[in-house]
Amino acid sequence: MKVCEAAVSNSLHEHWAVPDEVKDGREFILNPPEPELVLDYEIESRNYAKAGKASSDIKLTLKQLGVDPSVLRKIAIACYEAEINVVAHSKGGKMHANIYDDRVLVILEDEGPGIEDVEKAMLPGFSTADELAREMGFGAGLGLPNIKKNCDAMHISSRLGYKTRLNFFVLFDKLINGNTNEQ
Amino acid sequence: MVTQMSNKKKEYYHSVYLETDKCVGCTKCVRICPTEAIRVREGKAKIDSTRCIDCGECINTCPVNAIRIISDSLDELKKYKYKLAIISASYAGQFAEDIGLEKALKALFHLGFDDIAEQAMITDITADIIRDYIRTHPKIRPILSSNCPAIVRLVQVRFPSLLSNLLHIESPISMLAKYYRDNITIEEKLKPEEIGIFLIVPSASQVTAVHQPEGTYKHLHDGAIAISDIYCKVMDIQKDLDKDNRKINSYANGLSWAVAGQEAQEIAADDIRTLAISGIHNVIDILSNIESHRLDQYDYIELRSCSQGCVGGSLNVENPFVAENRILNMVRSSKKLDIDNNYFFKLYREGYFDVIPLEPRSIMELDKDIKKAIGLMKKVKETLNKLPGLDCGVCGSPTCKALAEDIAKGNATLEDCIIRTRKLKS
Ligand SMILES: Nc1ncnc2c1ncn2[C@@H]1O[C@H](COP(=O)(O)OP(=O)(O)OP(=O)(O)O)[C@@H](O)[C@H]1O
Ligand code: SF4
Ligand code: SF4
Ligand SMILES: [Mg+2]
Numbered sequence: 001m002k003v004c005e006a007a008v009s010n011s012l013h014e015h016w017a018v019p020d021e022v023k024d025g026r027e028f029i030l031n032p033p034e035p036e037l038v039l040d041y042e043i044e045s046r047n048y049a050k051a052g053k054a055s056s057d058i059k060l061t062l063k064q065l066g067v068d069p070s071v072l073r074k075i076a077i078a079c080y081e082a083e084i085n086v087v088a089h090s091k092g093g094k095m096h097a098n099i100y101d102d103r104v105l106v107i108l109e110d111e112g113p114g115i116e117d118v119e120k121a122m123l124p125g126f127s128t129a130d131e132l133a134r135e136m137g138f139g140a141g142l143g144l145p146n147i148k149k150n151c152d153a154m155h156i157s158s159r160l161g162y163k164t165r166l167n168f169f170v171l172f173d174k175l176i177n178g179n180t181n182e183q
Numbered sequence: 184m185v186t187q188m189s190n191k192k193k194e195y196y197h198s199v200y201l202e203t204d205k206c207v208g209c210t211k212c213v214r215i216c217p218t219e220a221i222r223v224r225e226g227k228a229k230i231d232s233t234r235c236i237d238c239g240e241c242i243n244t245c246p247v248n249a250i251r252i253i254s255d256s257l258d259e260l261k262k263y264k265y266k267l268a269i270i271s272a273s274y275a276g277q278f279a280e281d282i283g284l285e286k287a288l289k290a291l292f293h294l295g296f297d298d299i300a301e302q303a304m305i306t307d308i309t310a311d312i313i314r315d316y317i318r319t320h321p322k323i324r325p326i327l328s329s330n331c332p333a334i335v336r337l338v339q340v341r342f343p344s345l346l347s348n349l350l351h352i353e354s355p356i357s358m359l360a361k362y363y364r365d366n367i368t369i370e371e372k373l374k375p376e377e378i379g380i381f382l383i384v385p386s387a388s389q390v391t392a393v394h395q396p397e398g399t400y401k402h403l404h405d406g407a408i409a410i411s412d413i414y415c416k417v418m419d420i421q422k423d424l425d426k427d428n429r430k431i432n433s434y435a436n437g438l439s440w441a442v443a444g445q446e447a448q449e450i451a452a453d454d455i456r457t458l459a460i461s462g463i464h465n466v467i468d469i470l471s472n473i474e475s476h477r478l479d480q481y482d483y484i485e486l487r488s489c490s491q492g493c494v495g496g497s498l499n500v501e502n503p504f505v506a507e508n509r510i511l512n513m514v515r516s517s518k519k520l521d522i523d524n525n526y527f528f529k530l531y532r533e534g535y536f537d538v539i540p541l542e543p544r545s546i547m548e549l550d551k552d553i554k555k556a557i558g559l560m561k562k563v564k565e566t567l568n569k570l571p572g573l574d575c576g577v578c579g580s581p582t583c584k585a586l587a588e589d590i591a592k593g594n595a596t597l598e599d600c601i602i603r604t605r606k607l608k609s
Contacts, residue, residue: 036557037564056471065556066548069344073474076344080475101553172553 013118014157017148022171025153029167032105035098037061043083043110045092048136055079058097062104067172074150075170079106081143082166086110088133090164103152105169115158122148122156195544198252198390198407199237203227205249212241212250214576217463218340218546222589223579234546236336237391238463238488239497252387252498255406257416260295263379263405265371268296269359272303272441273385273493274410275433275513276506282417284513286424288431290417293424296381298367300359306437308524309355310449312531316352317455317482323348325458325473325481328446330354332392333488334466335541339397342470343543353399353536355440356382356389360403361536362527379405383413385441386489386496398538409498435517442507443492447485457483462490549588562591571602 018025039061041054059076067075079097086093086108093110115121122144129139147168148154154168208226220234221241228249230241242250260266268291278287291299317326329335329350338345353361360380367378382393384407393407417424439445447459458481460469466486472478489495494506501509530536549563550556566587573583578599580586589595598604 037560052472052475052477055475059471059474060547061560063547064549065553065560066545066551067553069346069543073344073476076475080477099557101557 012157012159013115014155015118015122016155017151018153018155022153025169026155028105028169029153029155032098033100035100035105037099039097039099041095043086043093043095043108045087045090046132047087048132051084051087052080054095055083058104058106061097061099065099071170071172075104075106078147078150078168078170081147082106082108082168084138085143085166088129088136088138093163101172103169103171105167108164108166110164112161112163114160114162114164115156116160118156118158195232195235196391196395197230197232197235197237198254198387198394199230199235199239199242200251200253201228201230202249202251205247206245207247207249208579209246210576210579211244211246213579213581215240215244216581217337217467219581219585221581222594224595233544234340236333236340237388238333238337239387240463242387242497252390252409254384254390254409254412254498255381257294257408257412259406260379260381264377265367265373266296266298266379266381267363267367268299268381268383268408269356269363269404270299270301270383271356271385271389271410271493272301272306272438272510273496273499273506274383274413275303275435275438276441276494276510277410277414277499277501278417278509280509282421284433284435285431286421287417288433289424289427289429290413290420291383292429293420293427294413294416300363301434301437302355302359302440303434303437305355305359305524305527306434306440306449308527309358310446311524311528312352312536313350313450313483314452314455315528315531316350317450324479325484326350327473328483328485329541330440330446330485331388331487331489331493332397333386333388333463334486335397336388336391336544337463337466337488338470339541339544340546341467342474343545344474345470346541346543348473349541351398351538351540352531353403353538357396357399357403358527358536361401362530364403375402381406381408383408383410384496385410385493385499387498388488389496390498398541400537400539410496411498411500414500435513436519438510439514441493441510443487443490443495444485445492447483450483450485455482457481457485459485459487461485461487461492461495463488465490549591559588559591563587566590566597569597569603570600571606573602575602577601 058079062072090110091112096107098105120126124145125141127139127141133139151168152171156166158164206228208223210223213221213223218234218236220231221228275284327348364378368375382404390407393404443461444459447457451457460466491503491507495503549559570583578586580589
């Protein structure tokens, strides 16, 4: 890292949300294994007409893989909120869905401008949404808390002036597979 | 009869069917079907019974009328001692002012019915019931109207995660059927099976719902007759109707729900925010948004498969705009009805109109086993890369992605893509 960068007053902030039951949570997010299937999307800054397309496609794909409807709905909410944040607050970025046979790991990485205080951003009600975002109906400051509520493990890291990276996964614990009534 | 139901695929009843001989394989229907239920293979269309929701979209688009609706004929009435017609509100919009609603209703007695009941009779009480349901289910938002059978089936096949959002109460027409059968049994001293209850319906999905209802606890209806069939008969017997002096109660005030948007408007209250969507493709967009919790601010959403509501159903005869105008005029010039609704409301509170939790009919998954499904999905993605991405439908599948899925499942081959084959040749 260059010296001038370190001189910027902002240090790396991160927030982990991994419940105790999810034992491999941190490890899985830090060193994700090779996924079975990867979906990639480009997210454009402030393009509200396109916003939600990536999440819709992820949702549709998982529906086709037979993910339980109630789990699917959690994934849909978390993906949508994460996608909108990149549209509304960043200069644009990428979204990936790494699909495994027991979960989906969603990774978002944008081009900045980063978050000054990640812990604060995680608080319900905290928002820096601009005029346009508010006009589009966003800015309640509930996106990140909602992602946390609907996933099984999440990690967000950022630093002012740099990228924001958000990772979360949702387990398909109620897979239709294995639970069918058919003999 | 002992059957091993669990091993068998459920058979679905459909009122929409294809006259294969007539089909010229143009693929128009393939591209319009909201559930991707149709494929053209070897020059002929074929409808997948597990996917079709009887919305009727394909019927209007077919240039050679190869897709049709089967409904019940008036001959069915002969099987019963006592015959009741329950009339869907859009019926009223079909007749020009010179015939008028009263004569149109009288006609049903001439066609063999012993009594009639109008959906419009219980519009107000249905609104009260729905408002009560909304207020007593604060955790479910938005609540989705289950009035349109095509929409119920759409949610079952494409949006199973929203099934619990559907209003779990019988539709107004089924409420009437239930109520009347029980009453007639007592009043006429008949066995329930001696009573024939027929719905006079505006759309294919309503016919299907009569023959294969969803969520209903017991047998409600005995048949569904197309509004268009009745209309033709009414025209034939006009002279007799002129001579008929019987008194008919009509309920013009309650007809409005045949028109899209009116249900939402009537249910709205200071504490109830409503929204109305019609047209099946619009409904699909909205359901997708609801799935991502983007419309939780609404308490109740009216959903109709046909773009103008029930007046737009393909079993009507009149142009939907004209029918809509007539109905709204009738509503405007009508008096507020004075019906004692307490009895109905009490029945609702006692659970008399409850339905069984609606079950998914998932058509979406590629395979029941997620490992296999992922394998298939990989194949789909690989195949999709080889296809031109024009979604032209010439192959007989609705989109390139659908063709890729058909190929992965072994139901089509890459050679079906004519564009690709031509490019490879040149
Ligand atoms: N990718 C991002 N880049 C920069 N800042 C972000 C990013 N994601 C979130 N933030 C910051 O975190 C704040 C809180 O985000 P959160 O999603 O919780 O609420 P919101 O987006 O402001 O409103 P809502 O999501 O309720 O519409 C945002 O206002 C913004 O300041
Ligand atoms: S009735 Fe609707 S769902 Fe059925 S095949 Fe036609 S368009 Fe598709
Ligand atoms: S619209 Fe469908 S059913 Fe009608 S001719 Fe074309 S392919 Fe055949
Ligand atoms: Mg947000």
